[in-house]
Amino acid sequence: MNWSSFFAADDDNLELEIGKNNAIRTGEAAARSDNQNPAGFESPDRDDDFDLNTGYFTAFSAEDLKVKVFGFDDGERVATKFLVLDVEQEFVTFGRKFDDIDEVKITARSDDGNTFFGIDDLFIDF
Numbered sequence: 703m704n705w706s707s708f709f710a711a712d713d714d715n716l717e718l719e720i721g722k723n724n725a726i727r728t729g730e731a732a733a734r735s736d737n738q739n740p741a742g743f744e745s746p747d748r749d750d751d752f753d754l755n756t757g758y759f760t761a762f763s764a765e766d767l768k769v770k771v772f773g774f775d776d777g778e779r780v781a782t783k784f785l786v787l788d789v790e791q792e793f794v795t796f797g798r799k800f801d802d803i804d805e806v807k808i809t810a811r812s813d814d815g816n817t818f819f820g821i822d823d824l825f826i827d828f
Contacts, residue, residue, distance in 0.1 A: 703826075707741035708733045711820075716762075725760040725820025727791060732822040734762075735810065739817065740772075744805035748776060750828065754800040757824035761787040764812035767819060771796070774805040787819060 711719075711734040713726055725732040735741045745752060754773060761767035765788050773781030773796075781799035785792065800806075810817035 703743045704746055705743045707736050707738040709736060725762065725822055727758045727822040732820045735817065735819050737817050739809045740807040742805065742807040748804045751775065751802045751804050753827040754796045754803065754806055755825040755827060756793065756795050758791045758822045759785060759787055759794050760791045760820045761789055762818040762820060763789065764814060764816045766812070767817065768811045769819065770809045772807045773800045773803040774807070775803045
């Protein structure tokens with residue numbers, strides 16, 4: 703997978719930079735957005751589709767962080783999921799529209815401009 707506007711952050715890094723590590727569900731690290739829109743990931747080969755199944759999403763500090771997750775196949779948007787996140791982890795199921803896609807883009811918006819969010823335990827089938 704090719705990731706854009708995300709990086710891996712361990713529990714110490716999250717605690718130091720954000721003051722909490724609420725995005726980590728299991729293990730010692732999670733994917734963290736870098737406050738750029740859109741963030742996302744894609745298959746390195748458009749012929750290698752994947753299914754985006756589930757994941758845990760968390761806003762780092764914003765309440766009511768509005769997040770849109772878009773699924774694309776061969777450049778065409780085929781799926782959309784709307785989330786409203788807070789600092790508690792939310793388990794998200796994506797459904798059949800997110801099957802057989804090759805790219806995911808994620809946008810986030812908040813009233814205070816803080817659009818940092820975390821993802822952990824993302825379940826993707828290839």
